[in-house]
Amino acid sequence: MSIKKLGPEELLALDKFSVNEGHPHILVDKAICATCTPQVCLVVCPARCYRLKDNAVNFEYAGCLECGTCRVMCVEKGVTQWNYPGATFGVTFRIS
Amino acid sequence: MADDKYDAIIVGAGPAGSACAYTLAKQGKNILLLERGNAPGGKNVSGGRLYTYALEQLEPGMYKRAPLHRKIIREQIMLLNARGATTIDYHNPAFGDGVPQSYSVVRAELDEWFAGEVESHGGTVASGVLVDDLLIENDKVAGIRSGSDEMRADIVVAADGVNSLLGQKAGLFPDATAHTVGLGVKETIELPDDVINARFGVKSDEGVARVAIGCTDGISGGAFLYTNKGSVSLGIVFNLVEAGRQKRQVQDIFQDFKMHPAVLPLLEGGTSVEYGAHLVPELGYEGIPKRLHREGFLVVGDAAKFGINTGMIIRGMDLAIVSGLAAGQAILKATKPADAGELYMKQLEESLLMANERAYKNFHNIFDISRIFNTYPALANDALQFLYTVDGKVPKPMLSGLYGVVKKNATLGQLAADGWKAFRSL
Numbered sequence: 001m002s003i004k005k006l007g008p009e010e011l012l013a014l015d016k017f018s019v020n021e022g023h024p025h026i027l028v029d030k031a032i033c034a035t036c037t038p039q040v041c042l043v044v045c046p047a048r049c050y051r052l053k054d055n056a057v058n059f060e061y062a063g064c065l066e067c068g069t070c071r072v073m074c075v076e077k078g079v080t081q082w083n084y085p086g087a088t089f090g091v092t093f094r095i096s
Numbered sequence: 097m098a099d100d101k102y103d104a105i106i107v108g109a110g111p112a113g114s115a116c117a118y119t120l121a122k123q124g125k126n127i128l129l130l131e132r133g134n135a136p137g138g139k140n141v142s143g144g145r146l147y148t149y150a151l152e153q154l155e156p157g158m159y160k161r162a163p164l165h166r167k168i169i170r171e172q173i174m175l176l177n178a179r180g181a182t183t184i185d186y187h188n189p190a191f192g193d194g195v196p197q198s199y200s201v202v203r204a205e206l207d208e209w210f211a212g213e214v215e216s217h218g219g220t221v222a223s224g225v226l227v228d229d230l231l232i233e234n235d236k237v238a239g240i241r242s243g244s245d246e247m248r249a250d251i252v253v254a255a256d257g258v259n260s261l262l263g264q265k266a267g268l269f270p271d272a273t274a275h276t277v278g279l280g281v282k283e284t285i286e287l288p289d290d291v292i293n294a295r296f297g298v299k300s301d302e303g304v305a306r307v308a309i310g311c312t313d314g315i316s317g318g319a320f321l322y323t324n325k326g327s328v329s330l331g332i333v334f335n336l337v338e339a340g341r342q343k344r345q346v347q348d349i350f351q352d353f354k355m356h357p358a359v360l361p362l363l364e365g366g367t368s369v370e371y372g373a374h375l376v377p378e379l380g381y382e383g384i385p386k387r388l389h390r391e392g393f394l395v396v397g398d399a400a401k402f403g404i405n406t407g408m409i410i411r412g413m414d415l416a417i418v419s420g421l422a423a424g425q426a427i428l429k430a431t432k433p434a435d436a437g438e439l440y441m442k443q444l445e446e447s448l449l450m451a452n453e454r455a456y457k458n459f460h461n462i463f464d465i466s467r468i469f470n471t472y473p474a475l476a477n478d479a480l481q482f483l484y485t486v487d488g489k490v491p492k493p494m495l496s497g498l499y500g501v502v503k504k505n506a507t508l509g510q511l512a513a514d515g516w517k518a519f520r521s522l
Binding site: 004008012015071086088090093 | 132141226261272334339340351352370371
């Protein structure tokens with residue numbers, strides 16, 4: 001493989017995840033997000049877990065890198081719960 | 097056994113937690129070191145440079161056992177504009193003499209080794225354990241809760257990282273806010289060692305640390321590149337408040353930096369193997385919470401927001417180790433657990449950690465000078481382009497040419513204002 005610009009899916013495909021299906025560790029209230037204008041999550045989440053879908057902020061926890069950016073950046077407190085994934089779940093870094 | 101009461105429970109097996117646990121285990125204390133990752137290091141991302149003195153403080157010669165990568169003997173600063181770059185290269189082999197000043201590291205290896213050192217002195221390390229809450233009894237922290245398990249100790253040490261949920265649960269500080277942290281993103285790229293040696297002009301045990309500005313779309317922040325054994329770490333740290341004010345995704349800004357014509361040749365032929373992100377304490381001394389302890393509870397490392405960033409020197413892991421050591425020493429000295437907090441604050445002073453933080457107290461104000469991240473790197477490249485261009489036409493007189501370069505990028509008033517602000521921050 002040579003070095004190329006990697007898209008969000010390609011970047012996350014480099015990492016090892018164990019997803020706790022049906023148990024999101026971060027809860028997002030879409031009703032609050034609908035009233036938020038800055039929607040900074042769209043540009044600052046380094047895993048792009050927050051994306052626009054049908055004009056609304058959609059959150060997908062599976063590729064979360066557990067950094068805490070949304071926790072500190074969410075303007076309208078649409079992130080109603082921020083926690084780490086349960087033990088053994090989430091991302092595992094091997095060479096970072 | 098769940099009923100056992102430990103002398104100390106340390107939450108988080110990063111450098112701070114392991115340094116604390118090591119200090120205590122070595123003196124025969126009955127300690128439990130908890131890590132939420134499947135193995136220590138599994139949740140951690142850092143740029144990747146450790147200043148060796150911290151391990152030397154913990155135990156002279158310990159660094160020789162550590163899985164350190166390359167000793168950093170070349171320090172480089174890269175100023176980028178859209179197409180080119182000006183790189184300052186400070187090559188000092190003396191940084192590798194004796195006890196080398198610093199090494200590139202990979203956290204998955206370093207943290208696992210460090211926790212293993214704790215185990216070798218009889219400490220108990222349990223990975224895959226997420227601490228959900230603190231046990232608080234009679235206004236004292238008495239232990240932790242993980243799922244339905246409760247574990248008790250004379251003292252709990254929160255080494256739970258920059259997001260320190262435990263420090264918050266203990267009521268020591270409020271939820272972190274965006275201006276106190278930066279966002280680091282990083283790609284690890286495998287490259288053969290002989291390629292790294294040739295490309296960066298180092299021997300096989302030597303390495304380069306490079307920082308770069310002018311690659312963040314004007315957002316306060318900078319990039320880094322560290323040479324490891326068999327890989328390079330490439331990343332950017334962004335000021336989050338400014339990143340949130342603009343419209344480009346931070347991933348895109350980072351990927352464009354990777355593909356920059358002056359950066360890509362350093363990586364060509366490599367293989368991207370991992371992508372990570374992590375928050376970093378951004379404010380130095382001013383970001384450290386006023387309260388780092390309560391009865392039965394101490395906060396160390398990133399959780400205490402220890403960090404120093406001068407743009408040229410970026411320190412976190414060394415301060416984490418020194419603070420973990422300070423906490424361990426305080427616990428050992430305390431004749432009763434209630435004394436540990438004040439003793440910890442004293443140890444932080446005696447270890448010179450706080451003096452180091454204070455020495456750079458105002459430094460973060462420099463990063464409010466927005467032109468550092470766009471205008472000045474461009475100016476440097478324009479100036480060198482003017483000085484190096486030979487095209488057969490009549491060259492402008494040197495001084496007026498350079499003045500033209502300055503005027504194209506900034507006004508003299510801006511230069512004066514920024515110079516004054518920088519001067520006042522030093």
